[in-house]
Amino acid sequence: MKRLRGLFLLTLLVVILPLLFPDNYYVTVVAVSAALHAILAVGLNLLMGYAGLISLGHAAFFGIGAYTSGIVTTRFGLDPWSAMAAGMLLTGTIAFVMARPILRLKGHYLAMATLGLGIIVQIVLVQTEELTGGPDGLGGIPPLSLFGWEVDSDLRWYMLMSAVMLLVVWLALNIIDSRSGRALRALHGSEVAAEMMGIDTTVTKTGVFVVAALSASLAGSLFAHQQAFISPDSFNFFFSIELVTMVVLGGMASTFGAVFGAFVLTFLPELLVIFEDYEVMIFGAILMLMMIFLPQGLFVGLRDLLRRLLQQQRAPAPAPVVPAGEDKHDAA
């Protein structure tokens, strides 16, 4: 199946990595948060990359998911899986209610509104101390277990998180490659034309907003159980920006680009630690430079470059046809 070739490669990579480097910090710890970020970025990419709707407040949904799981398990003694479902239900409902008024906005106004939503949620998390533990955070969140299989080691978290990431990637690929996915992309291309093709743009926007929020909530719940402790700082404005950066850095409207961006942006700070005081500055500089010189994103940029090289090798044609990008893989 040509359509799922990328997913197959990713799965292979995920399986091989711990076999080659067992007990490696970068595999069992950093890669786990990279996979978590990938779940978030893939969901956000549906909204931003495909439907063209910017969100600078995606951390809010991540936070609502995490806190629902945390609160429901520690204070009401629910089991983690029900808590996860409750989180998604709550997040989905909030996203559904907010979608209609927020997604009427365009461009920078939409950016501002989502940013505002993110900040409001973060403030509420800090202020409702009796429920969330306030700025001090919420601890003692129980670990997950799957049919008696306790997810209690770094390696097991690696497996679970990677599996969920692969699942989310698969779901996203399916969505993009369907009637609904085309509706999303059409919305991005021209809203008026999309309407004239019979697409209810309001419903489509709401749908993708809810889906992106649900994946963020799922990631939030996983995060809460993995960390056992959460505080509002993990869900602030900066994290929202980081998520957007992952999507853009990898390459908008490319699911694997989002995964790639998530991994780059998770590993980069780990690697920049050696620069100590210079870390923040270098990070900012890298971000700027990459966006200036590869505005289509790292993954998409490199992939297109590679394709062009391959094509030139095969047949030295002077002007290769512009590759149809991610849109192509539906030629199943």
Added chain:
Amino acid sequence: MTLLEVQGLTKSFGGVTAIADLGFDVPEGQVYSVIGPNGAGKTTLFNMLSGIYHPDEGSIHFQGREIIGLQPHKMAAMGLSRTFQNLQMFFNMSVLDNVMVGCHLRTGSGLFSAALRLPGVVREEREARRLAREALSFCDLERFVDQRADALPYGVLKRLEIARALAVGPKLLLMDEPAAGLNDTETAEMQRLIRCICERGITVLLVEHNMGLVMRVSDRILVLDYGTRLAEGTPLEIQNDRRVIEAYLGGEVQYAV
């Protein structure tokens, strides 16, 4: 039978009247053209017919049903489709995907069944692809199927818009200046295409500046001037209408045709 019935249509923008008390009937199965000098209100009329603007007054009946106030996607569902004067292509998608978007209403799977890729979805995809390819070949665009829309020349994009609008499966197709910017060969192809669309039983409402094309392709013509109806009739009647000649060529030159 009348497919589209417009009565007393009025629209003004900040005090400037674009369309004033306009009425006309579009008979089914014909090519009906709207002409008029620049600023006569043709595109405004189209935008009202397709639900993008709301008229201040008047009524629009499509297949006997009032359609004012309906959102454009509802109109599409009733069988009204359109192309745009300034291309509204989905440039972020391939040619095939563009036209497959047009099949949106002829398929029905939702977000969640798509996410799980249930067997019905796969079948539906195949059907949508078949319909899209059919529309593409009707517009003679097969060889561009896998290209990205933003890599295509202008003349091809004009036809791609038509293929996409046809994929909706319309009863009425509104075409906004399909020949604008085309060379003579392309215009001749466009003329043939418009007639073919009509022969398929699709009523065409055409706005166009190329008078030669309009005269050759239309069954009836409506002439607009300053948002009002100046004349209406067959191409021959219009060509010999004094008011039309005056409006187009100025009062002093008479009987110029």
Added chain:
Amino acid sequence: MADQILQFLLTGITVGATYALVALGFAIIYNASDVVNFAQGEFVMIGAMSAVALSAGDGGLPMPVALLLAVLITVGVGVLLQRFAIAPARGASVVTTIIITIGASIFLRGVALLVWGKDIFALPAFSGDAPIHIGQATLLPQNLWVMGGAGLMVLGVHWFFGHTTIGKAVLACSCNRTAAHLVGINVGLMMLIAYGLSAFLGAMAGVLVAPITFTSYDAGVMLGLKGFAAAILGGMGNPMGAVAGGLLLGLIESLSAGLISSGYKDAIGFVILLLVLFFRPSGLFGRASVERV
């Protein structure tokens, strides 16, 4: 109660004046180049931090000289930002430019961290700390400096765009770049001027408010966000709308901190912003754009 409200209003106007200057900077850059500059808050920080660094200690420069230099440094940063980060990325999408300016803001913050560390600094007040009493409410002389300074600059900007050739040329670029270029306007230079002016406003806000709010390497973040919020509240395309948005946001925050809850003051500001956008999607004074098809 009335005195308390007067106090809140005075505080609100001071804070609002700062927001207004930042928002004005946002609006100018947005109008000139369609970019929302997320490094706007860093201009404020750099202005304040440089002023502190230049004037502090035994070898420090006299205050007016330090202030002037600090503002010049910031203007330089603004110009460099345009020249080396924004100009090379012309034609990039909205999101890409947002990430570039966010990258720039992180970079500038990183530099500030490197130069000045994580400490919090204060600038001495320009004309003493003797409070001025208005009824039961008190006002510091510095508050007057902030209000007066902001007022002067807003008038200056208004005059610049309305009555100078250069100001009108910048506006022309924002309306139609190609047309501006064709009538002989040096578009590149106008962009530099817009960013320089924006940085100037940010730096002025920074030095004016630093004696009251203190400053640190990350002081620009929240101010930048508030400025953006204010500019959106007023309507992005309208510089004077941005000023009004800034004052309004300052008043809302001050009143809700005093009357409702200081913990929720930022949230209330944003809730009101969202409500405004729901009913007026282009801000209070922005004009709705009509899509042409």
